[in-house]
Amino acid sequence: MSRSAGEEGERVFKELEAAFSDAFAVTSARGSPSGETASSFVSKLIQDSDAVIAITTEHAGPKLQNELAIATSLAKPTFLVMPSGEKIPSFLAGEGVRVFHYSPGRPFPEKDRLIEKVSKVSVSRRRLPSRTYERFAALVVRVLEASGLRLYKPSTRQDTGVDYLAVWRPARRKEKGTMLWDLIAEAEAKGRTPERAQAKSEGTLVMAVECKYSSRPLTLQTVRAAASLKLESDLPVLVTNTRCSREASDAAKELDILVIDGADLKRIAYELRSYHDGERLLIELEDLIDH
Numbered sequence: 158m159s160r161s162a163g164e165e166g167e168r169v170f171k172e173l174e175a176a177f178s179d180a181f182a183v184t185s186a187r188g189s190p191s192g193e194t195a196s197s198f199v200s201k202l203i204q205d206s207d208a209v210i211a212i213t214t215e216h217a218g219p220k221l222q223n224e225l226a227i228a229t230s231l232a233k234p235t236f237l238v239m240p241s242g243e244k245i246p247s248f249l250a251g252e253g254v255r256v257f258h259y260s261p262g263r264p265f266p267e268k269d270r271l272i273e274k275v276s277k278v279s280v281s282r283r284r285l286p287s288r289t290y291e292r293f294a295a296l297v298v299r300v301l302e303a304s305g306l307r308l309y310k311p312s313t314r315q316d317t318g319v320d321y322l323a324v325w326r327p328a329r330r331k332e333k334g335t336m337l338w339d340l341i342a343e344a345e346a347k348g349r350t351p352e353r354a355q356a357k358s359e360g361t362l363v364m365a366v367e368c369k370y371s372s373r374p375l376t377l378q379t380v381r382a383a384a385s386l387k388l389e390s391d392l393p394v395l396v397t398n399t400r401c402s403r404e405a406s407d408a409a410k411e412l413d414i415l416v417i418d419g420a421d422l423k424r425i426a427y428e429l430r431s432y433h434d435g436e437r438l439l440i441e442l443e444d445l446i447d448h
Contacts, residue, residue, distance in 0.1 A: 158185045163214040165261050169238060170212050176268050181275070196223070203227050208234040208275045217246055225249060232289040234278040234444060236271060251372050253444035277440050285441070290370040293445050294320055297368050297396050299438055300422065303429045304337045308366070311389070318367050318382065319389050325362040337417075337425045344415040345392060364415075365390035369397040370445070375416065380405045384412045396422065398445045419446035 158174065170185075177183050184202050203209055209228040211221060228235045229252040237245060241258045255274060259265045285292045298308055298321065307324040325341055345362060365386035369379060375397050386393035396417045401409070409416045417425070426442050429435045 158183055158210045158212070165240070166212050166214045169259055169265055172265050173210065173212070173238070173268065173271070176272060177275075199224055200227055203233060204231060206233060208236065208278055210236045210238060210271070210275070213237065213239045213243070215240065215243065222246070222248065225254075229254065232287055232292055234275070236275065238265070238271070253446075255444075274440070277437055278444070289445065290368075292441075293370040293398055294368040296438065296442050296445070297366070297422070300426055300429065300442070301337070301366070303435070303438070304425065306337075306364075318386060319365045320368050321366040322390065323364040323366050323394070325364060325392075336421070336428055340415060340417065340421065341392070344413070347410075347413070362392060363390045364392045364394045366394045366396060369395060371397065371399050374399055375401040375405050375418070377402065377405045377408055380408045380412065380414060380416070383409075383414050386414070398422070398442075422446065 158170065158177075174183050174185075184206070203224065204227075209224075211217070211225055211228075213221065217225065225235065225237070225246075226248070229249065235252070235254045236257060237249070237254050238257045238259060239245075241260050243258070245254060245256050257265075257267045257271050259267075265271075285295050301308055301321075301323055305326075307326075308321045309324075311319045311322060341362075341364070367383055367386060369375060375395065380395065380401075383393050383395050393412075393414045394417065395409070395414060398419045400420070401416050401418050406416065408414075423439070423442060423446050426435075426439045430439060
């Protein structure tokens with residue numbers, strides 16, 4: 158837990174420290190050594206944490222900005238508590254930081270909601286990779302498997318762009334994952350070939366899945382490169398946390414590539430809330446999806 162200097166920051170810090178101490182091991186930079194080792198001490202605290210809460214009074218100073226940058230670079234679930242009316246700093250835009258507000262001189266009104274959010278993301282945190290792009294790929298795997306697909310790692314050592322091979326069996330459609338089933342069925346029908354029709358008649362369809370994590374919209378170049386996935390499967394699938402540019406979307410349709418963007422992925426995950434850890438899965442994805 159980190160905070161800006163000032164009476165209000167200290168007041169909110171003490172209120173949250175008392176509230177979280179019942180269920181969490183709360184650490185802060187308060188006991189950090191002075192001098193050159195202080196920054197490495199804080200970095201280690203952030204690295205070892207399950208979640209990071211930063212409290213600001215007005216504008217985040219250089220020290221707090223650095224700590225927030227470390228937290229987001231390590232893909233830690235990060236929560237920013239700031240005065241009402243304040244906006245999230247521009248350098249945190251697109252980093253999945255959740256913002257909570259308080260009014261000066263008053264008890265923090267969203268304390269219970271903050272505790273709930275931190276609890277949900279911290280429980281499953283250590284089961285996922287720390288690198289953002291690897292964590293995104295791991296979450297995509299959970300979504301696809303929860304939707305009824307069977308996933309396999311490609312056996313080839315060559316980098317063909319395929320992250321996973323997914324087997325789709327239309328006859329095994331489930332109530333959960335309905336949207337994903339519809340997306341696959343629609344893409345399969347639009348680009349049906351004799352080989353694909355035969356595969357479907359045999360009850361399976363193999364999809365080459367490539368996960369693309371980015372802070373920018375999916376580009377035309379990325380979509381064109383994904384056309385090579387056709388050599389590995391019946392249907393190429395690009396899954397991204399962000400949006401798809403118009404020209405990239407048009408190219409995907411022409412090249413018979415199914416693109417599942419961040420909005421699609423969030424809706425698919427929303428349908429899976431009854432699945433084991435479905436709520437946590439949705440929360441983790443929301444932190445990575447470009448809103």
